[in-house]
Amino acid sequence: MQMKKLNLYLIGVFVLMFLSTTLLGQKSEIKTSDLIGCWTDSREENLPKSNLNIYRSCDYKEYPFSRFRFKMDLRDDFTCSWYHLSSNDRHSMREGIWTFNNETHILTLFDLEGRIVKKFSIAELNEDIMKIKI
DSSP states (O other): OHHHHHHHHHHHHHHHHHHHHHTTTOOOOOOHHHHOEEEEEOGGGOOTTOSEEEEEETTSOOOOOOSOOOEEEEOTTSEEEEEEOOTTSOOEEEEEEEEEETTTTEEEEEETTSOEEEEEEEEEEETTEEEEEO
8 A cells, every 4th residue: 555655656746747847848958950040139028027038030020110129040051140230320230150059058159250249048949939048
C-alpha cells in the first residue's frame, strides 16, 4: 500500500513539473531558422513596467508614424540589415552580420567592421512575435 501511494505521489510530481515547464512557458527551444526574416519594434504593444519589448514581423501591420522605429532583417546566410538611427534624421538601412546563441538565446548584430550594434536576449519567439528581455 505504501509503495502505491509513493508511486502516485511521484506521478503527481512529474505531472506538475511537466505542466510548469510546458504550459507556463519555461525556456523553450528557439531555432536559428525561426529568426530569419524582418522584425520591427512594436513598442505600442509594450506593457508598462514589463521587462519585455515586443517585435513583430515587418508585414504584421501598418505602424503609426514615428520619428524612428528600429527594424532588422535577418537573412539565412547570417548577413543582416538594420535601420540605423542617424543624428541628422537621415536614417538608413545598414548592412552587417548576426549571430545567435542557442543556449543563452542572445541575438547579436554586428556592423561590417565587427562592432556590436545591438544585442538582444530573446524570451519568446514564434512566427509573428519576438519578445525581447530588457
